[in-house]
Amino acid sequence: RKRVVRVSTGSKQWDAILNGGFQSMSISEVYGEFRCGKTQLCHTMSVIAQLPKDMGGAEGKVAYIDTEGTFRPERIVQIAERFGVDPEQAQENISYARALNSEHQWELLNTLSMSFATNEYRLLIIDSIMACFRVDYCGRGELSERQQKLNQFLSKLNQMAEEFNICVLMTNQVQSDPGASALFAGADGRKPVGGHVLAHASATRILLRKGRGEERVAKIQDSPDCPEREATYIITNGGIND
Numbered sequence: 269r270k271r272v273v274r275v276s277t278g279s280k281q282w283d284a285i286l287n288g289g290f291q292s293m294s295i296s297e298v299y300g301e302f303r304c305g306k307t308q309l310c311h312t313m314s315v316i317a318q319l320p321k322d323m324g325g326a327e328g329k330v331a332y333i334d335t336e337g338t339f340r341p342e343r344i345v346q347i348a349e350r351f352g353v354d355p356e357q358a359q360e361n362i363s364y365a366r367a368l369n370s371e372h373q374w375e376l377l378n379t380l381s382m383s384f385a386t387n388e389y390r391l392l393i394i395d396s397i398m399a400c401f402r403v404d405y406c407g408r409g410e411l412s413e414r415q416q417k418l419n420q421f422l423s424k425l426n427q428m429a430e431e432f433n434i435c436v437l438m439t440n441q442v443q444s445d446p447g448a449s450a451l452f453a454g455a456d457g458r459k460p461v462g463g464h465v466l467a468h469a470s471a472t473r474i475l476l477r478k479g480r481g482e483e484r485v486a487k488i489q490d491s492p493d494c495p496e497r498e499a500t501y502i503i504t505n506g507g508i509n510d
């Protein structure tokens with residue numbers, strides 16, 4: 269029988285508010301303004317997921333769908349060095365693909381559902397979930413079609429998370445229109461894009477923001493089993509840390 273596994277963030281404080289890390293068998297979403305560390309979290313967890321369980325890992329391979337072109341292999345090398353693992357091996361265990369548009373993103377997901385059948389994978393990263401959809405369906409009259417396609421993608425994602433015991437971590441952008449966020453805002457005046465379709469699909473939602481100095485703050489907005497708490501973290505050469 270499948271058991272939920274947890275993947276550490278790299279920060280003890282952040283792990284603590286998540287009861288040990290992001291969990292498998294459901295979708296987790298981190299969202300927030302630029303430079304909060306969403307992409308750095310993706311890099312960090314891509315290495316940690318491979319580690320033994322007593323180091324916060326899930327002893328699994330990683331699939332990485334990059335929609336913004338911000339994946340950097342040299343960051344994987346640095347993070348691997350922090351955890352004392354072979355950088356070459358760490359890179360080999362990450363199946364990387366750049367999604368060129370939303371149709372391609374869908375095709376990549378379907379290809380991965382075949383790879384996942386080997387039961388070696390434990391983490392799937394999508395950085396970011398909405399970038400391609402927002403470009404491909406930018407017209408006013410295209411919103412309902414976008415949401416329909418998005419729903420199809422997220423349903424498949426949820427099904428794969430459960431069937432193959434995968435931790436799905438996706439990043440998301442925030443509404444940039446200040447008027448809209450003032451009117452409809454969640455906490456701190458920041459609202460994730462993707463509407464109800466995305467809100468419904470993500471079991472765990474975390475808002476990231478800048479804190480004092482180099483500090484960043486992660487706040488749980490939605491979780492099946494954790495209260496709404498905050499944690500601070502920093503971004504280092506070795507990835508997300510306390």
Ligand code: GTP
Nearest residue numbers: 300301302303304305306307308309503504505506
């Ligand atoms: P967007 O994708 O633009 O919305 O931002 P993001 O939330 O993905 O931010 P990202 O994860 O790219 O974080 C950028 C921050 O990470 C910047 O403040 C960088 O200074 C920091 N950063 C990136 N690489 C390194 C590194 O190698 N060492 C350290 N110490 N910090 C880094």
Ligand code: MG
Nearest residue numbers: 306307308338
């Ligand atoms: Mg990013």
